[in-house]
Amino acid sequence: MVNRELIEVFSEIAREKNVERSELATILEELFLYVIEKEYGDSSNCSCIVNLDKGEIEIYAEKTIVEEIDDYKVEITMEDAIEKEPDAADLEVGDVFVEVIDPRMFGRRLVITAKQFFAQRLRDVERNYIYEDYANRVGEIVIGVVHQVQRDGIFINIEQAELRMPKSEQIHSERYRRGETVRAVIKSVEVTPKGPDIVVSRSDNHFLYKLFELEVPEIEDGIIDIRSIARHPGERAKIIVRSNDRRIDPVGACVGMRGSRIQAIVRELNNEKIDIVNYSEQVEILVSRALSPAKPVQLFIDDEKNYCVALFDDDDLDAAIGRNGMNINLASKITDYRIDAYGVKQYERIQEDQKSLLIEIDGVDQTTAESLNSIGVTVVSELLDADMDDLLSAQGIDDESLDEIYEAVQSFIEREVETNDEEVESVDLALHAGEPILEQASETDSNNETGEPEPEESKDIDSVEEIDGQETEDDNVAEDEPVTESAE
DSSP: OHHHHHHHHHHHHHHHTTOOHHHHHHHHHHHHHHHHHHHHSOOTTEEEEEETTTTEEEEEEEEEEESSOSOTTTEEEHHHHHHHOGGGGGOOTTOEEEEEEOGGGGOSTTHHHHHHHHHHHHHHHHHHHHHHHHHTTTTOEEEEEEEEEETTEEEEEETTEEEEEEGGGSOTTOOOOTTOEEEEEEEEEEEETTEEEEEEESSSHHHHHHHHHHHOHHHHTTSEEEEEEEEETTTEEEEEEEESSTTSOHHHHHHOGGGHHHHHHHHHTTSOEEEEEEOOSSHHHHHHHHTTTSOOSEEEEETTTTEEEEEEOGGGHHHHHOGGGHHHHHHHHHHTOEEEEEEHHHHHHHHHHTTSBGGGSTTOOHHHHHHHHTTTOOBHHHHHHSOHHHHHTSTTOOHHHHHHHHHHHHHHHHHHHHHHOTTOOOOOOOOOTTOOOOOBOOOHHHHOTTOOOOOOOOEEOOOHHHHTTSOOOOTTOOOSSOOOEEEO
């Protein structure tokens, strides 16, 4: 009867912690063996069997029958064995006697120890359940309640689990309050001495991906693929999409009827601007779309180095670069091309400066110029186009002096540009050894083997409210040529 009552008490506690019955039986077995070890110092000769269905706890201790006891924990006399179990009369000295131990014999002195052990094991089991659950859910979006706000992060509760969102994973423009509901993506799950460390994020690119997956059924169904994402969390994002069905316009599907789909995502991200770019196999088309809302007038592309120079009308240059270089940086990330933007007049001046003789540049002395002339390098463009090994082969030219030459050329061109155009910002030519002069890319129409037409003018959506006023085509009907959409 006592055993059943004990099991019912433990079972009730386990149910509150969502511990399975099989796990509870194991914990109880470990518990009584732990109590025996605390009582006698050793439990190696003992075993415990817990039957939850019958409410029975059976503890056995194997002892050797001896004539004289040296260690009562593992030995027993024949007289004591027969007293405990009459059938032991058939045994002889040296045989093993299995003694049944009554759990009530431990008394109340070990109750506290047993309680602490049981509570600790329940916590360990609970932590293991939480870890296994969330380790299989990395990349999923979860919704929880903020229960603690600290300087370096916030803690979110979801049922029995505690999730952590560090400062680096937050959208910097957001402020979180205790008790409010927060949506985030599970980024990582690790085991620590204090339990599972579950990190969630709202600034990760995958969070934006999952939001699109939730709002756009075509993405979840695999009809539309998200090829690349780049974000400045809370400010601006660019995303490249591609349709696997020619009948579906990927940009229109992501925007939704009257912007309904994109509105939900923008609001979730605290009005983060989102540019949706239609994918193209042609690099020049893709780069041009990625630079929206600005439209380049000319592109110079180096596919080997994944480098591109984009020329813009002087009035469009600021829009191409964006605030703090944000637009061009995001375009570079999603296309995987390093992009430098210049105004037309600015670039023409740079090209003209590259024809300057090295001897005319402050910082390049006559001896150095003559050494470079000996290997056929007389003007700036030839220096930029030359291989580093060839330059180092010139007499008197080493790594240090070559760096000084590049710095002098850089300063010369920047100074010339600023002299001729006061509104032009400082120019970074990204001078380094072995970088060739970029060659102009072929015209799109002549190289577009897929027959894809030039992209139309970008259609900017300046705010969430303005989306409602847009006459958006049906989500599932593609235009002749999808255009780049921008949403805020």
